[in-house]
Amino acid sequence: MxxxxxxxxxxxxxxxxxxxxxxxxxxxxxxMCYSFNHKENREAxxxxxxxxxxxxxxxEVQKDAxxxxxxxxxxxxxxxxxxxxxxxxxxxxxxxDVGAQQTGMTTEEFKAKxxxxxx
Amino acid sequence: MAKIIGGxxxxxxxxxxxxxxxxxxxxxxxxxFFDGYPPIRQWLGDHKPEVAIVIYNDHGLAFxxxxxxxxxxxxxxxxxxxxxxxxxxxxxxxxxxxxLSWHIIEHMVANEFxxxxxxxxxxxxxxxxxxxLFWPDRGPDMPRVIPVSANTVQHPIPTxxxxxDFGKAMGDAIRAWPDDINVVVLGTxxxxxxxxxxxxxxxxxKFDEMCMxxxxxxxxxxxxxxxxxxxxxxxxQGTEFLMWMMMRGALSEKVNPISENxxxxxxxxxxxxxxxxxxx
Numbered sequence: 001m002x003x004x005x006x007x008x009x010x011x012x013x014x015x016x017x018x019x020x021x022x023x024x025x026x027x028x029x030x031x032m033c034y035s036f037n038h039k040e041n042r043e044a045x046x047x048x049x050x051x052x053x054x055x056x057x058x059x060e061v062q063k064d065a066x067x068x069x070x071x072x073x074x075x076x077x078x079x080x081x082x083x084x085x086x087x088x089x090x091x092x093x094x095x096x097d098v099g100a101q102q103t104g105m106t107t108e109e110f111k112a113k114x115x116x117x118x119x
Numbered sequence: 120m121a122k123i124i125g126g127x128x129x130x131x132x133x134x135x136x137x138x139x140x141x142x143x144x145x146x147x148x149x150x151x152f153f154d155g156y157p158p159i160r161q162w163l164g165d166h167k168p169e170v171a172i173v174i175y176n177d178h179g180l181a182f183x184x185x186x187x188x189x190x191x192x193x194x195x196x197x198x199x200x201x202x203x204x205x206x207x208x209x210x211x212x213x214x215x216x217x218x219l220s221w222h223i224i225e226h227m228v229a230n231e232f233x234x235x236x237x238x239x240x241x242x243x244x245x246x247x248x249x250x251x252l253f254w255p256d257r258g259p260d261m262p263r264v265i266p267v268s269a270n271t272v273q274h275p276i277p278t279x280x281x282x283x284d285f286g287k288a289m290g291d292a293i294r295a296w297p298d299d300i301n302v303v304v305l306g307t308x309x310x311x312x313x314x315x316x317x318x319x320x321x322x323x324x325k326f327d328e329m330c331m332x333x334x335x336x337x338x339x340x341x342x343x344x345x346x347x348x349x350x351x352x353x354x355x356q357g358t359e360f361l362m363w364m365m366m367r368g369a370l371s372e373k374v375n376p377i378s379e380n381x382x383x384x385x386x387x388x389x390x391x392x393x394x395x396x397x398x399x
Contacts, residue, residue, distance in 0.1 A: 012351050014318030019274040023184055034183045036204045072317070081315035081356075082179045082272055089205030095134075095387050099319040110320055111384075117322040118383025 018080045026078020029066075032056035033083035042090050071102050121219075121296035124166055124303060125397055126366045126374065127159060128334075130390040131175060131248040131307040136207035139251050155380025155392035156252050162377060162394055163253060164260065169300040170216055171253075171262040172289070172369070174362045175245035175307045176271040178203070181237070187273055188235035190285060192227070193266040194220035198242045210247045216263040219296060223265065226292030232285055242266055249307045262303070269365065271308075271358045279349065280342035282361040286368020293369065306366025308359025310381075312388035315355055320387060326352040327381065327389045330360060335376045335395060338367045373398035 016022065023030075032053065035041040045052040053063050065073035069091060074084055088098050100110035135152075143149045180203055182188065194217050200210040217238075224236050246266050254261040267289070270276055277285070286304075293302050310327040313319055330353075333341050341364060349358055367374075374395040383389045 012318070012347070014316045015313070015350065015355055016316055017274050017350065017355070018272070023273055027184060030184055034179055037180060037202055039202060042204065071315070075315055080179075080184075080272060085314070086179065086204035095314055099314065099387060102315070102317060102319045113320050114322065114384035114387060117324060118389075 016075050022078050022080070024078070026062075026080060028057045028059070029062045029074065029077060029079050030083040032058060033079070033087045036086040036090060045090065071098050121170075121293050121298060121300045121302055123290055123293055123369060123371070123397055124168060124301045125162075125377075126304045126306060126370045126393075126395040127249075127253060128306045128363050128366065128391060128393040128395075129249045129252055130309060130385060130388055130392070131245045132386045132388055132390065133203075133205070133207050133244040133248070134386040135248045136244055136251065139248075139255070140208050149385075151382045152380075152385050152390055152392075155378070155382070158378040159253060159392070159394045160255075162396075163303070166301060167260050168262050168303040170219065170265065170302045171250075172265050172267060172293070172302065172304045173246050173249060173307065174267045174269070174305060174365045175242075175249070176359055176362060177268045178243050178245060179272065180243035181241045181268070182270075182272070184273060187270055188268070189270045189277055190232065191235040191237050191240070191268045192220060192224055193240040193242075193264075194224060194236050194238050195240055198240055198246070198264065198266055200243070200247050201241045203243055207244060210251070211257075213242070213250065213264045216265055219293075220265050222296055223289060223292045226295065227285075227288055230288045230291075232288055240266055240268075245307060249305050253305070267365070269361055271356070271361060274346070276346060276358055277361060278342075278346060279344050279361060279364050282364040283338060283342050283368040286365040288368075289365070290369030304366045304369045306363040308362045309353065309357055310360065310389045310391045311353040311357040312386075313354030313356055314387060318354070321354045322383055322387070322389045323352055323354070323357075324383060324389060327391060330363070331379060331381060331391055331393065334363055334367050334393070335374060338364065367395075370395060371397040
């Protein structure tokens with residue numbers, strides 16, 4: 001059942017508020033990412049990502065988003081950026097790399113954009 | 120009686136933890152940020168507060184979506200930092216003050232703030248980075264700490280008014296503690312930033328500057344900002360400004376801004392640093 005009344009964020013372009021609806025959708029993906037606080041779990045994921053995703057019962061859509069390391073697709077599938085950051089960490093991606101990917105820029109272009117907002 | 124002598128604000132960006140580990144204080148990228156701290160450390164050295172209330176938001180170390188407290192108060196003898204998954208150095212434990220924690224908890228619930236009490240609370244970068252910035256040498260003057268965490272991970276998050284009122288009730292609780300101790304309150308996080316979505320990289324200097332002005336002169340005006348407006352103006356993670364509102368609520372009505380600094384960008388964020396001294 002869709003809960004439309006939680007959706008109070010439609011008027012902020014490029015922004016998905018992580019609310020109850022997203023929290024329900026993304027629970028398994030976020031739970032997997034939360035497990036990456038522990039080194040042995042990061043190692044287990046690296047050794048066999050498919051088995052690790054299966055263990056956490058990710059949906060096919062979530063698995064595809066992780067396989068392609070596509071952050072926008074992960075968010076679409078209910079991912080929360082604070083937990084996704086732990087997955088990004090496994091791949092050595094900084095928040096600027098993640099920002100660049102989501103905005104279709106190079107990391108250098110993204111950093112320049114950040115700097116320009118202070119000028 | 121306990122006295123709240125001032126409030127401190129700072130961003131708590133994880134990259135700062137790495138910059139400290141690599142001693143990048145004079146690096147051209149970092150210097151404008153780190154330059155905001157020596158005047159505040161000087162003031163802390165002069166006043167030597169015995170206790171620091173550190174208001175931050177857990178980012179997925181202590182709390183997961185299985186159980187997400189809106190407001191949580193630490194009540195532990197010590198608080199341990201832990202691996203968060205992306206390699207910033209793990210800090211040694213910080214000494215707590217559980218007797219004062221329970222005094223605050225009793226007072227908060229009696230005043231209808233139904234908080235979550237935590238006898239174990241792993242503290243993440245939101246807590247450790249501010250402690251490193253204000254007490255870098257962890258010397259004998261480093262105060263005992265009480266961490267207070269508010270939910271900004273999952274909506275619905277608290278309103279700015281609720282955050283401010285929470286701070287007011289907490290300030291009353293601290294001032295009712297019978298021992299003659301000096302207390303500082305840290306409001307950490309922010310200012311504007313957004314990590315996720317096509318709007319990632321959004322920073323709003325004008326809004327941040329308005330917040331830094333009004334937090335001194337007219338915090339009640341800030342309580343009128345709706346949560347959706349806060350996300351729109353400060354970015355999805357700029358909601359951390361709630362921590363500043365909680366801090367401000369705990370201070371006296373009048374405060375003197377002793378020191379302030381603002382710099383864009385640190386990582387993806389507009390970084391605001393302030394020292395607000397409580398009027399005598």
